[in-house]
Amino acid sequence: MCYYNGQRVTRAEKIRLMQLEKLVADFDFLNSPLQEGFDFGPNAVLKPISGKEDYDIVKMEWGFLPTYLQNREAVQRFRIGYKDENGKWITGYDTLNAKAENLFMNEKGKPSMYRFAAKERRCLVLSSGFYEWRQIFPKNKRTGLPLKTPVKYPYRIFLPDEEYFFMAGIWNPWTDKDTGEHVDTFAITTTTATGNILMEQVHNSKKRMPTILNEELAYEWMFGKLSDERIIEIAKSQYPWQKMQAYSIAKDFKAALDPTEAFSYSEQDLPPLVLPIAA
Numbered sequence: 001m002c003y004y005n006g007q008r009v010t011r012a013e014k015i016r017l018m019q020l021e022k023l024v025a026d027f028d029f030l031n032s033p034l035q036e037g038f039d040f041g042p043n044a045v046l047k048p049i050s051g052k053e054d055y056d057i058v059k060m061e062w063g064f065l066p067t068y069l070q071n072r073e074a075v076q077r078f079r080i081g082y083k084d085e086n087g088k089w090i091t092g093y094d095t096l097n098a099k100a101e102n103l104f105m106n107e108k109g110k111p112s113m114y115r116f117a118a119k120e121r122r123c124l125v126l127s128s129g130f131y132e133w134r135q136i137f138p139k140n141k142r143t144g145l146p147l148k149t150p151v152k153y154p155y156r157i158f159l160p161d162e163e164y165f166f167m168a169g170i171w172n173p174w175t176d177k178d179t180g181e182h183v184d185t186f187a188i189t190t191t192t193a194t195g196n197i198l199m200e201q202v203h204n205s206k207k208r209m210p211t212i213l214n215e216e217l218a219y220e221w222m223f224g225k226l227s228d229e230r231i232i233e234i235a236k237s238q239y240p241w242q243k244m245q246a247y248s249i250a251k252d253f254k255a256a257l258d259p260t261e262a263f264s265y266s267e268q269d270l271p272p273l274v275l276p277i278a279a
Contacts (some may be wrong), residue, residue: 100235129158
């Protein structure tokens with residue numbers, strides 16, 4: 001899954017989308033190399049302007065919220081979980097990511113909370129690089145067999161030819177019925193990494209990745225009048241692994257001054273990624 005993201009855009013950069021160009025107006029929230037999803041903080045999102053083939057760059061709260069939630073207390077219970085009146089723990093909902101295959105029907109075969117947003121409120125999430133964990137099962141020194149508990153190593157994944165890129169997203173407005181607070185919330189769409197040689201090895205536990213869109217698909221995702229089938233098709237698309245790069249970073253990267261800095265581990269602890277040699 002995608003739970004950590006970077007959104008660093010220089011003042012000289014323009015947000016390019018097909019023939020659209022819009023200067024970045026507020027750089028305060030476009031200068032963070034690391035956004036942690038579980039902070040549920042503001043992220044930079046390209047939000048279409050209703051009735052136009054144009055967009056605004058806005059702040060949205062990461063973590064899709066259904067409109068029926070009454071207040072922030074209900075949001076906390078929804079996201080984190082809670083104990084019911086019998087003391088049973090009710091697990092919360094992870095809505096930082098929305099699986100492409102479940103945009104309209106959830107895993108239980110019921111209508112998804114994302115279905116209307118997928119049809120009517122699609123957006124793009126800016127990224128300069130995202131973060132995933134690779135799991136390695138060290139061998140028992142006595143038996144030589146892999147241990148049951150893996151060691152997790154963080155990686156930063158980026159597009160070397162693009163200073164920033166677009167992730168498919170869906171958004172939903174939410175209002176606190178008690179205080180009147182209003183925010184727009186979003187989820188990053190994810191797809192399977194099966195077939196993407198790089199991401200299969202990096203995110204080797206769940207083998208998923210954010211849906212990264214080239215400019216043509218990004219334009220269609222935001223502005224196209226799309227059928228349900230086309231929405232799912234775009235949401236499931238995989239960015240070519242040949243245009244992506246990944247490198248290991250320190251395990252305490254979240255506390256580092258520069259979380260994007262590369263960190264090398266011994267090959268005995270962390271075997272290198274195995275990628276085909278380009279012809």
